[in-house]
Amino acid sequence: MGILPISEWASWNTSFGGAGTGSGPLSGPWYSTHKTQLLGVLLAAASNFLISVSLNIQKCAHLRLACQTEPKPYYMSKLWWCGITLLGLGEVGNFTAYGFAPIALVAPLGCVSVIGSAFISVLFLKKTMRAADILGGTLTVTGTYLMVTFAPNVPQALTARRVQNYLVSWPFLVYLILGIIIFCILLYFYKRKAVKHIVVLLMMVALLASLTVIAVKAVASMITLSVKGKMQLTYPVFYIMIVLMAISCAFQVKFLNQAMHLYKVTAVVPINFVFFTTSAIISGVIFYREFQSAALLSVFMFLFGCLLSFLGVFVIARNKKEEHVQIPFIDYGHIPVSAVGQIQSKNQILATLKK
Template identity: 55%
Template sequence: PQTYLLGIIISICGNVLISISLNIQKYAHVRQAQRGSKPYYTSAMWWCGVVLMGVGELGNFAAYGFAPASLIAPLGCVSVIASAVISVVFLKETVCASDIVGGTLAITGTYLLVTFAPHTSTHITAHLVQYYAISWHFLLYLFIEIIIFCLLLYLYKMRNVKHIVIVMLLVALLASLTVISVKAVSGMITESIKGQLQLIYPIFYVMLIVMVASCAFQIKFLNQAMKMFDATEVVPINFVFFTASAIVAGLWVNRSLHCIFCLLSFLGVFLIARNRPKIKQQDRNFIAMDKIPGKFKSSLFIICCLK
């Protein structure tokens, strides 16, 4: 019955690694943009960040096998707090009152969630996963999610709407599938280890494919967000959207007490993130005057005057 504590510890360690990895990836993006030579995925530092993220996600995957998802998902606020600490310690950013209040609220909300969330997890079997996978409410949820995802993808790709909310909503919708598939796969593996073999059922491999695919596309969109926006913007928004999507995906929205505790964490994350400095990227179409050869400066000046 105390295995949920192990799940909490593993999840916290995993979220700290994820926070470090996101900051490493952001640094790699900035460095490659300054050099302007090779794409970011050719950087060894970027791959180091990806590996760390993989280790952190594996920790979260293992945590779902020891504790219910309603307990593990909100622990993502640890990554937000860790990012704030990293920015203060390594980036020499200043600490303001809202950071302290926000961190306190986030920690309080997380503590209350850990304390009052159910500490018993349902035994996940292949038959149970199949039963929920073909239920009408899950199929309706999946249909609505696909429609919303396609609409957001159209805005992002075809209409070139590069707003952080659009990108992070794409990540969150994929994350909801990740939570469902991770819980199913880890639960079936746990039952198999206990002696009830679940790996012979096709639903296990279906969920495994969904888990790998959703994680891969999550990393893709998350890296695009990290390339366009500051990590201190991406990490808090990712936490709020991920937790909300995990709650909806698990049909935990009717647990009003848990929602109150989540709102405490959300408010704390907002206070931490609202005063974070934003990285203002220079317009790619802009050319600094000191980079223009001298013989073209006079011509450029004459053209500007004629206009």
């Protein structure tokens, strides 16, 4: 990493409305080299926003049922099923986004769910808009813009053979061994010493999440290539990644549910968002080498955008008052949704729905 090359300065000038090969900012070389990545960004942002809408619809259904003299089970409500359908669509979109954009870009976009829920709850649940929501939303949107602008461009096709090579590369093997050692130490304190501190629980979730996002991106990319006509589903590594995705996600839900049970949502959501996003970015850097040829300024601005997003989530989640309804809220641990979406929807959105 070093000083920005002239070609990259030119591409940024094009992206901000400078001279390009066509008539507009999206007709120049920047768009031609980033259009696949932009598709992943738009898909991830739209999916996370759809998730926030779906969860607000579900809570609205629960509140309506709680006000009835003879409340019916929540699964008898058409409004609740409408929310579940939208949730499923959002999770599928989140999964697909990993096939088009880098992990370092898709994972932080989970913040869209947080700010989306904060503002949508004003319409669905008649809540009062706070100054903290506006400030947090502004910080998060600014951070997201910087992340999208300065995110690494990884045009490589993630074929099954390339994924196999990454699995046996020494950087990943060292990272995997260190991760296993740290996880075993945390698990020892959790099981043997009964240490259930929020940092211990969410660090185990983050370590598992790093494996989950690696597997999700590999599976999504191989499916995308197969749909385009380059069959990748006949390789054993595809099914290995599916198993890894399912197992790591299942254990994430276990430890995350424990954290949600022991601590307030306002504490779990921002800490878990930071841990999850950081672990996802690190795994993308090590396994998929997403920042391998990035300029120093690009890395700095991207990390600064992440910092603003983290700060925005903390501001939105801070000092929220929790509400309790008579009918239990939906148990996300039993919904068969996608691996990464399971983590994002539960961690990052419940803050604005259960407060």
